[in-house]
Amino acid sequence: MPCSVPAPRRLPEPFPEDAAGTLVRTTLADYPGRLAAAVFLRGCNLRCPYCYNRALVLPDGGGEGFVGAGDILSHLAKRRNVLSALVISGGEPLLNPLTPQLIRAVRSLGYKIKLDTNGTLPRLLEQFCASAELRPDYVAMDIKTAPQRYAELVPRPGGSVQPPSQFPAAAGTAVPPDGAALAAALRESAALLAREYEPDCREWRTVLVPGLVGERDIEAAAALLPCDAQWYFSPFRGGGCLDPAFDALPPYSDSDMQRLVAAARRTIPSARLR
Incomplete structure (x- = not known):
């Protein structure tokens, strides 16, 4: 007989049931060694020019293709004997008030949880890791460029893309535009993951964006990471970028990507292209 599937928990307001992500x-591809589902939630505190998730990042980005929280839980309940994990990504999921409730509900169905984060919110990341209910089983942290360059990725009032406003409750945790504070936040998040997780339960990821990620940027980023870090690099592909100027940006050649990964390996031996 088929196993009994519990009904998914209903999530309370203020979450828009038709537009969670x-x-x-x-x-x-998203959870090593597991067949998973992945949800990309709305809201982000950065404005990476090469980001292709405009609808998730910008408050007015539109909702085409969005599903509600109830749809997510219903799918996971039905697929319990096939899937074993949920990846929660974004955007920046630590900013979205749906994330903790989604983790609780999904974990009650027996799923493993992987969290993707940009690493700029160490206080929130620490709260999740310290909670038996909310602690992810696996964490992936983005390394977007050298720590001292992160101020280039912060939204500016009056700019073409505005700071996030859709989650007022998280306003006190918004990333500051100060470069030194951003670098300190990244160091804190990386140290937290190195301390809290075994090497096979954490990873760092970098998109090789020309002009944003060069050899010096990689050397500076490598200093953040433990020597046993799993550090994965992926090629940049233009198209639908938040900054349209990046759509026509030529990607690195294969030889240039290999050179950059070799620079990372001087500090992090397991660094590789994925």
């Missing part, structure tokens, strides 16, 4: 119903 986007759902990848099945993925082999």
Whole structure:
């Protein structure tokens, strides 16, 4: 007989049931060693010019293809004997008030949780890691460029893309535009993950964006990480970027990417292209 599937928990307001984010119903690429689903939640405190998730990042980014929290939980309840994990990404999921409730509900269905974060919110990350209910089983942290350059990725009032406003409750945790404070936040998040997780339960990720990630940037970023870090690099691909100027940006050649990964390996031996 088929196993009994508990009804998904209903999530309370203020979450828009029809616009929580986007759902990848099945993925082999996002949680190492597990067949998973992945949800990309709305809201972010950075404005990376090469980001292709405009609808998630900008408050007025539109909601085409968005699903509600109830749809996410219903899918996971139905697929329990096939899937074993949920990846919660964004945007920046630590800013979205849906994230903790989603973790509780999904964990009650027996799923493992992977959290993707940009590393700029160490206080929130620490709260999740310290909670038995909310602690992710696996964490991936982005390294977007050298720590001292992160101020280039922060939204500016009056700019073409505005700071996030859709989650007022998280306003006190918004990342400051000060470069030194951002670098300190990244160091704190990286140290937290190195301390709290075994090497096979944490990773760092970098997109090789020309002009934003060069050899010196990689050397500076490598100093943040433990020597046993899993550090994965991926090629930049233009198209639908937050800053349209990046759509036509030529990616690095294969030889240039290999050179940059070799620079990372001087400090982090396991660094590799993915």
